[in-house]
Amino acid sequence: MTGAEFSEVDIDLLADYIGGALEGTPEESAVATLIAENPGWREAYERLGGGVALVRAELGRFEPEPMPSDLAARLDGMFSAPALTLVKGDAAAERPGSRRRWTTPIAIAAGFIAFVGFGADYLSGRNASHDDSASSVAGTSEQAAPAAGTTILSTGTDYTRSTLASGPPQPLAAGDNASASTFGENSVPNQSRTSAKDPALARLTASAALQECFEAIERENAGGPIGVLTADYARFDGVPALIVRFTAENGDWVWATGADCGTPVAGADAIDKVPVR
Amino acid sequence: MNTVDSVGPSDADLLRAHVDGDRDAFGELVRRHRDRLWAVALRTIGDREEAADAVQDALLSAHRNAARFRGDSAVTTWLHRIVVNASLDRIRRRQAHPTVPLPDGSRSDDRPSGVEPAAPAADHDTALVVRQALAALPADQRAAIVLVDIQGYPVAEAAEILEVAVGTIKSRCARGRARMALALGDLRGRDHGHPPAGNQDAAETVPSGPGTPQPLPGPHDRRDQK
Numbered sequence: 001m002t003g004a005e006f007s008e009v010d011i012d013l014l015a016d017y018i019g020g021a022l023e024g025t026p027e028e029s030a031v032a033t034l035i036a037e038n039p040g041w042r043e044a045y046e047r048l049g050g051g052v053a054l055v056r057a058e059l060g061r062f063e064p065e066p067m068p069s070d071l072a073a074r075l076d077g078m079f080s081a082p083a084l085t086l087v088k089g090d091a092a093a094e095r096p097g098s099r100r101r102w103t104t105p106i107a108i109a110a111g112f113i114a115f116v117g118f119g120a121d122y123l124s125g126r127n128a129s130h131d132d133s134a135s136s137v138a139g140t141s142e143q144a145a146p147a148a149g150t151t152i153l154s155t156g157t158d159y160t161r162s163t164l165a166s167g168p169p170q171p172l173a174a175g176d177n178a179s180a181s182t183f184g185e186n187s188v189p190n191q192s193r194t195s196a197k198d199p200a201l202a203r204l205t206a207s208a209a210l211q212e213c214f215e216a217i218e219r220e221n222a223g224g225p226i227g228v229l230t231a232d233y234a235r236f237d238g239v240p241a242l243i244v245r246f247t248a249e250n251g252d253w254v255w256a257t258g259a260d261c262g263t264p265v266a267g268a269d270a271i272d273k274v275p276v277r
Numbered sequence: 278m279n280t281v282d283s284v285g286p287s288d289a290d291l292l293r294a295h296v297d298g299d300r301d302a303f304g305e306l307v308r309r310h311r312d313r314l315w316a317v318a319l320r321t322i323g324d325r326e327e328a329a330d331a332v333q334d335a336l337l338s339a340h341r342n343a344a345r346f347r348g349d350s351a352v353t354t355w356l357h358r359i360v361v362n363a364s365l366d367r368i369r370r371r372q373a374h375p376t377v378p379l380p381d382g383s384r385s386d387d388r389p390s391g392v393e394p395a396a397p398a399a400d401h402d403t404a405l406v407v408r409q410a411l412a413a414l415p416a417d418q419r420a421a422i423v424l425v426d427i428q429g430y431p432v433a434e435a436a437e438i439l440e441v442a443v444g445t446i447k448s449r450c451a452r453g454r455a456r457m458a459l460a461l462g463d464l465r466g467r468d469h470g471h472p473p474a475g476n477q478d479a480a481e482t483v484p485s486g487p488g489t490p491q492p493l494p495g496p497h498d499r500r501d502q503k
Contacts, residue, residue, distance in 0.1 A: 011459070012452050019451020021444055051458025052451075058407040059426040067315035071329045075311065075336060079304035202337045264326055 009044040154233040200240035200259040212262030223250030252276040288352035321364040335363035410460040418453030
């Protein structure tokens with residue numbers, strides 16, 4: 001049965017009839033009449049009815065499909081209270097033979113406190129003035145020296161190629177609505193500050209996704225293990241971006257990576273990369 | 278198909294708690310339903326990576342927009358709706374931005390890439406053919422069949438999830454099944470000597486045969502409404 005042998009039969013109409021989609025409509029009785037009086041329709045009805053029964057039986061045999069454990073863990077990390085989110089970085093740091101220099105336990109804890117503060121509030125859709133993620137970022141920047149570990153920022157700064165290597169912005173002194181003037185003397189020039197809570201970067205607020213992003217950068221940089229100094233949830237040329245500053249055997253770099261950083265398809269999703277001198 | 282934990286808080290309670298600031302409530306809600314949400318996304322998209330992204334995007338959206346949930350439907354229906362829409366959006370984006378075909382030509386922009394897990398060995402061949410036929414359906418018909426015939430949702434709930442009329446779901450399922458039945462006949466026609474599996478009586482009414490399948494009309498349902 002391929003359908004070709006039922007050239008005079010409207011297969012969709014017949015399928016609707018078999019599936020009960022015509023119940024209570026004038027077409028229902030019209031199709032019933034065709035089946036009763038037209039041999040071609042009758043044969044198609046009998047054969048298609050049998051085929052549909054077989055299909056339904058086979059579909060009913062599909063096995064349950066539990067969510068993969070890695071995705072379940074990622075979702076747990078995204079939607080759990082902050083204390084649970086801290087585990088990821090520590091586990092990576094303690095892995096025997098780990099090459100990840102960015103997962104120094106103390107530094108990663110300090111970094112992720114800021115990260116979690118940002119991520120949890122971001123996910124909750126809360127107003128920053130209510131539970132100020134910017135101030136937690138500021139506090140963390142003072143605790144975690146860039147050379148000692150990863151500092152997570154969420155400045156929302158709109159970087160350009162010319163400002164990318166100028167260095168991370170100073171911690172914000174005020175709330176989320178602070179103006180560009182709150183950047184200190186070393187702030188990146190000519191930056192317009194936009195909301196740090198860009199939905200496009202939501203995936204990267206999960207610690208596992210962030211680490212996958214770092215690993216993708218390390219692979220694509222091809223300069224040996226990298227030590228991530230800062231990661232800033234920001235923008236690049238107006239596009240949501242994670243700005244990652246790191247050291248490697250091939251020098252110090254700052255990469256602007258897109259929202260798909262760390263995914264198998266996009267890799268590091270690098271938008272731009274400049275050496276830091 | 279609403280699931281309410283008889284011991285713990287209801288889904289609605291958890292969602293309300295999340296809106297009120299309980300940072301664990303949404304995670305608990307996700308843990309309750311994640312397997313079914315995943316199965317719907319995977320079987321609608323057919324690609325594990327894309328399904329994972331769709332589920333994650335959908336749940337983030339639900340997390341952010343929970344306050345907008347008005348309670349017009351069950352929480353699970355609402356979650357499924359967001360996941361299915363995210364899955365269909367991904368399929369549409371794939372169609373709008375076609376990818377370069379793989380060397381074996383296996384990738385279609387509307388159809389799953391065929392990496393769904395293998396079926397049990399006993400009915401492996403039949404199951405494979407069924408999966409191929411399912412993957413070849415228009416996305417709207419596939420989503421309806423996934424919800425009703427595979428996941429077992431009542432037609433009325435599938436209609437709520439997809440935000441269409443009950444008659445539309447019936448039509449999408451009916452036409453999708455018919456397409457699959459025709460495709461099974463065609464595919465089996467190429468596989469001479471393959472014994473039918475499952476319902477033997479029914480299988481006998483679907484003889485293999487040569488010929489080109491009659492092109493069926495597009496994905497628009499006769500009874501599309503709402």
